[in-house]
Amino acid sequence: MAAILVVDDEPVVRELLAQALKAPDRHIFLAEDAEAALVQAAQIETLDLALVDKNLPGTSGLKLVRLLREMHPDAAYAIMTAYASVDSAVEALRLGLYDYITKPFDLSALGNVVSGALAKVRLARESRAAGNGGDEAGVEARDVLTGLPTRATFVRQLDAALARFRADPRHGFAVLVADLDDFGRINDSLGHTAGDDLLVGWVRRVAQTVRDDDMVARLGADQLTILLEGV
Incomplete structure (x- = not known):
C-alpha cells in the first residue's frame, strides 16, 4: 500500500487530490499546514510520496519538504504552486524534488507524475533490498x-x-x-x-x-x- 501525503491549505484542493489520486493500492493522507503534515508524517510508517503546496500558512513548502525528508529520506517529494518561475523550478531541482507541479492541475499529467514517482521509489527500494546500495x-x-x-x-x-x-x-x-x-x-x-x-x-x-x-x-x-x- 503506497502512502501519499497531500499538504495544501485549501480544502477544495485537498479534496480534489484525494479523489484524483484514489486507488485500491494507495492510502491518501491530508494535511492543511506544516504542523498537521509533520504530525501525519510521524504516524506514517513508510511514506512514498508527498505533494506539498509551495506557499503554506506560516512557512514555505520547501522548508516543510526539508523537515519531512529528515523523517522519510527515501520518499519522493513534489512542490505544487500557482506561481511558477524559472528560479523556483531550479531551486526545486537542486533540492532533489521529483517534480514541480503547477496549478490549476492537469489531472492526467498529475496522475503520470504520481505513478512515476511511486515507481521511482519502488525501484530504489528494490535496488537497496537487492544489495545494490553499498556504493x-x-x-x-x-x-x-x-x-x-x-x-x-x-x-x-x-x-x-x-x-x-x-x-x-x-x-x-x-x-x-x-x-x-x-x-x-x-x-x-x-x-x-x-x-x-x-x-x-x-x-x-x-x-x-x-x-x-x-x-x-x-x-x-x-x-x-x-x-x-x-x-
Whole structure:
C-alpha cells in the first residue's frame, strides 16, 4: 500500500487530490499546514510520496519538504504552486524534488507524475533490498535502471555550466526536458517490467540523437533532461 501525503491549505484542493489520486493500492493522507503534515508524517510508517503546496500558512513548502525528508529520506517529494518561475523550478531541482507541479492541475499529467514517482521509489527500494546500495557514490552518480546520470549528477553539471556562462556569456548552453506521456498508465495496465523495457528503449533512442559531449540524465521516473553546451 503506497502512502501519499497531500499538504495544501485549501480544502477544495485537498479534496480534489484525494479523489484524483484514489486507488485500491494507495492510502491518501491530508494535511492543511506544516504542523498537521509533520504530525501525519510521524504516524506514517513508510511514506512514498508527498505533494506539498509551495506557499503554506506560516512557512514555505520547501522548508516543510526539508523537515519531512529528515523523517522519510527515501520518499519522493513534489512542490505544487500557482506561481511558477524559472528560479523556483531550479531551486526545486537542486533540492532533489521529483517534480514541480503547477496549478490549476492537469489531472492526467498529475496522475503520470504520481505513478512515476511511486515507481521511482519502488525501484530504489528494490535496488537497496537487492544489495545494490553499498556504493553510495555510484548509486548517486548513475540511475540503476537506465545507467544514465542521476538528477544529483545533472545538477552539479548544470551549476558548472551556469558558472561558466556567468564568467563568459559566450559559453552558452540549453536544457531540454522530455517525458513519456501516460507512462503511469503503461505501468498500471501492462506491469512494471513492460514499463521498464519501454523506458530503457526510449533512453537508448534519445542517447543516439545527441552529441557525444551532451549530457542525458534521468530526472524522474518518466523524465529525461539533456544539457546542451556550446550553443
